[in-house]
Amino acid sequence: MIYLDNGATSFHKPPQVHRAVAEAMRRCANPGRGGYRASIEASRQVYQCREEAGKLFGCAPDQVVLTHNCTHGLNLAIRTLIRPGDKVAISGFEHNAVTRPLNALGANLMICGRRLFDPQDTLERFQKALDAGVKAVVCTHVSNVFGYILPIGSISRLCRERGVPMIIDAAQSAGALPIDLAELGAAFIAMPGHKGLLGPQGTGLLLCGTTPEPLLFGGTGSESIRQQMPDFLPDRTEAGTLNVPGIAGLAQGLRYLRHTGIATIAHRERREAKRAAEGLRRLGFQVFSGEAQLGTVSFLPNMDCEEAAQRLADRGIAVRAGLHCAPLAHESAGTLSTGTVRISFGHDSHPTQTQALLQAAAALP
Numbered sequence: 001m002i003y004l005d006n007g008a009t010s011f012h013k014p015p016q017v018h019r020a021v022a023e024a025m026r027r028c029a030n031p032g033r034g035g036y037r038a039s040i041e042a043s044r045q046v047y048q049c050r051e052e053a054g055k056l057f058g059c060a061p062d063q064v065v066l067t068h069n070c071t072h073g074l075n076l077a078i079r080t081l082i083r084p085g086d087k088v089a090i091s092g093f094e095h096n097a098v099t100r101p102l103n104a105l106g107a108n109l110m111i112c113g114r115r116l117f118d119p120q121d122t123l124e125r126f127q128k129a130l131d132a133g134v135k136a137v138v139c140t141h142v143s144n145v146f147g148y149i150l151p152i153g154s155i156s157r158l159c160r161e162r163g164v165p166m167i168i169d170a171a172q173s174a175g176a177l178p179i180d181l182a183e184l185g186a187a188f189i190a191m192p193g194h195k196g197l198l199g200p201q202g203t204g205l206l207l208c209g210t211t212p213e214p215l216l217f218g219g220t221g222s223e224s225i226r227q228q229m230p231d232f233l234p235d236r237t238e239a240g241t242l243n244v245p246g247i248a249g250l251a252q253g254l255r256y257l258r259h260t261g262i263a264t265i266a267h268r269e270r271r272e273a274k275r276a277a278e279g280l281r282r283l284g285f286q287v288f289s290g291e292a293q294l295g296t297v298s299f300l301p302n303m304d305c306e307e308a309a310q311r312l313a314d315r316g317i318a319v320r321a322g323l324h325c326a327p328l329a330h331e332s333a334g335t336l337s338t339g340t341v342r343i344s345f346g347h348d349s350h351p352t353q354t355q356a357l358l359q360a361a362a363a364l365p
Contacts, residue, residue: 002356003318006346007144007172007296009194009201011318016252021200024248030241032221045248050234052254053205056262057189058180065206065234066242070171071097072215073190073206076237077167078138080213081187082107086135089126091150092332093143096325098169102138110134114332117290119151126155130162136187137166141173145329145342146288147273147296149177156184165210171195174205175257175347176266176294181207188212196265197257198347199250202243212237260347268349269295275351276343279358288333288340295349298340301364305339308364312341315360319343 003011024045029038031046050061057064067073074097082088084106090098092114102109110129113122126137137159141152152168159166165187170179175196181189187210193203206212214229218239223230230236257265270293277289277297286300301308309321322339323330330336343357 001316001318002353004343004345004353004357005318005320006195007324007342007344008320010196010198010346012346012348013198013200013249014253014256016256017198017200017249020252021245021249024245028244028248030221031244042244045244045251046242049247049251049254052251052258053207056179056254056258057174057205057207058182059207059209062233063181063208065208065212065237066247067190067204067206068202068243069194069204070169070190070192073188073204074098074138074167074169075101076206076212076215077188077190078102078105079215080210081136081165081167083135087133089129089134089137089139091122091126091139093146093148093150093329094138094140094326095144095169095171095329096327097171098138098140099328111328113150116146116288116333117148117292119149119154119292123151123154123158127158130158130164134164137164138169139166140169140171141177141179142171142294142296143326143329144172144296145324145326145340146298146333147172147293147344148290149173149292149294151292153184156186160185172294172296175253176262176269178262181209185209193246193250193253196347197250198253200246203246203250205250206237208233214239216240257347265347265349266294268347269345272345272349272351272354273297273343275354276345276357279354280361283358283362285361295345297343298335299343300335300338301341301361303365305341308341311364312357312360315363317357317360319357 028042031042112125170191174191189207193199216239220235305321
């Protein structure tokens, strides 16, 4: 199988990730719940993951909250900062993991920038919204549908200048683009463990520039006599037993990224995305591509997108079709009624993958 659905989850994990998960299941008990060897080893594995994340993302280990996924982290962040009726600026390319929590809270949304691959327009629209007065900004770093890289650094600078807190959805950028919590000055940065960070599913990180409010309440192994959640991180937002095998695997994924270099991975992804876009365009398909693009490309075949994806799957090419949980992004790009076929490259991007994709796509009607 040629796997080109890394926007959903990375599938070919580094071998050390698999080994770490299995080893943790053999050696680790519940972290922070005992002074015996298996509990201490679990605590060590968890702290190593926080350390690796801190080294990669410019923050202290205790600023790293371990979550179930990026959606969990975004909900923590949004529930901390936003109240019903608050005016919130978002981009025109947000995932449902951002828009659904905001809609559930009854936030007043200002959509900023709907021109695909136009960072200047996006930045100008956010500046107008900030000048008009908003309670917070929530913005994706990279569109999960089109691979569009939004000008997060410039948007965060505008937020800092005006004292407006910012939440960054790094679901598609973590592991492929530089992210530094201290440099960006964001209130929160949420990311999944199972995509670009190459960890197992059921893991994620929330980098905290601000102390979040708890979303779940329960045992933490600390301050057990209190009936309120601890007021310090990371315990404040980590009620219940952690996914230690998943966290151990995630730590190895983070270590792999540091040793390989995220710039190397980004180069591979962007090179193959550009090659795929050019090849699909030569085949006569409508392709969505631009300069500000990472490793994801969407295109419109001359048939139903779901059927086209199934035909590619029948030829051993794994892609995704539909709305990709991001109807707002499709509305911005004019593809809400059709969806797209999405190709998303990953850390193991290689020209042979792109060649196989184009050969299979050439057989589509």
